[in-house]
Amino acid sequence: MTFPDGVKGWLVTGYNQGREILADHRRFSSDIKYKHMAFPSDRPADLEAGIPGLMEHMDPPEHTRIRRRLTGQFTLRRMRQLTPRIEQITADYADAMTRKGPPADLVHDYALPVSSQVICELLGVPFGHRDRFEGNSEKLLRLEIAPDEARAALGDITELVGTLLQIKKKDPADDVFSVLATADDISEPEMIGATLMLLVAGHVTTANTLALGTYALLSNPEQLAMLRADASLTEGTVEELLRYLTVVHIGVQRTPTEDVEIDGVTLPAGEPVLIHLPSMNRDPDQYADPDQFDITRKKAHLTFSHGIHQCLGQQLARLELRIGFSTLLRRFPELRLAEPPENIPMRSDMAVYGVHHLPVTW
DSSP: OBOTTSOBOEEEOOHHHHHHHHHOTTTEEOOGGGOOOSSOOSSOTTTTTTOTTOGGGOOTTHHHHHHHHHGGGGSHHHHHHHHHHHHHHHHHHHHHHHHHOSOEEHIIIIIHHHHHHHHHHHHTOOGGGHHHHHHHHHHHTBSSOOHHHHHHHHHHHHHHHHHHHHHHHHSOOSSHHHHHHTOTTSOHHHHHHHHHHHHHHHHHHHHHHHHHHHHHHHTOHHHHHHHHHOGGGHHHHHHHHHHHHOSOOSOEEEEESSOEEETTEEEOTTOOEEEOHHHHTTOTTTSSSTTSOOTTOOOOOOTTOOGGGSOTTHHHHHHHHHHHHHHHHHHOTTOEESSOGGGSOBOTTBSSOSBSOOEEEO
16 A cells, blocks of 8 residues: 555554464564554644654563553453442433433444543543643544644643653552552653553543443344343453444554565565455455344454553443443443434544434433
């Protein structure tokens, strides 16, 4: 493929080929210095280049040094401890929807506030900052944004996390920001980059999967009926929605640091590779009827990537989605779309796919 800046590169759509590249951190680099915009945009290509600590753009050993500080905060044990609190948060927003009455916008009345509050409590961010980090995150994820507006949004959210880290450094608590703020082997700029990534990615991707997943379920009544009849299908439903929707719809990039042969094709050193996760998750060689939404499907997916850059918060996302869908469907047995499906505004203009609004009634 040719990237918008004219650089020649490669597009990977096959499950096995993509998985092989994602697993090979020795010969494929994630360093931001190799990154090229995958879509035409006025957004500055080097917007994130001056921010150390963004783990998705780092290679070992720097990547390893920062990630190992965080792994203990995202273990299955830690997620089990969070379960009652997530159940309470989803119940609170379901209560608020009930009091307000139909119709509701599932994005802004449920999916987004649930995801934001969960990540705030895990990271140690006062929920009062919600409007500030949600607004800046939304701007930074636009595919079309004026350079000055993008830099202003990044500057504002960077200032926010920097201030919070200073507070945690003086008065640490049992949260992720405190873990980073008190680390003696991570510089202050790296702390800011790492926390920035966790705050933005930690609420946007889950919120969009929760809202878009509800849209998919309401648009597939036979699958929804199966789920309502058998709660044991919830975990499989979440995994199928993650595969079927793949909200990181642009994909991820890697660049070979030497010539690498994949399935008889040589990827020359320095030529960027765009690994398209949605195509890999619908590879007909991997999945039977890949375009069919089937909550009984039992097949692994690559939505959380693979290898050393596999999503750190994937277990948290799974837990939020399982509880989020269960609470929603239990509390609103008559939930349905309040607008025709074709009228729902999709986030095709954003780096993370989803729905801008989801009008529902019951």
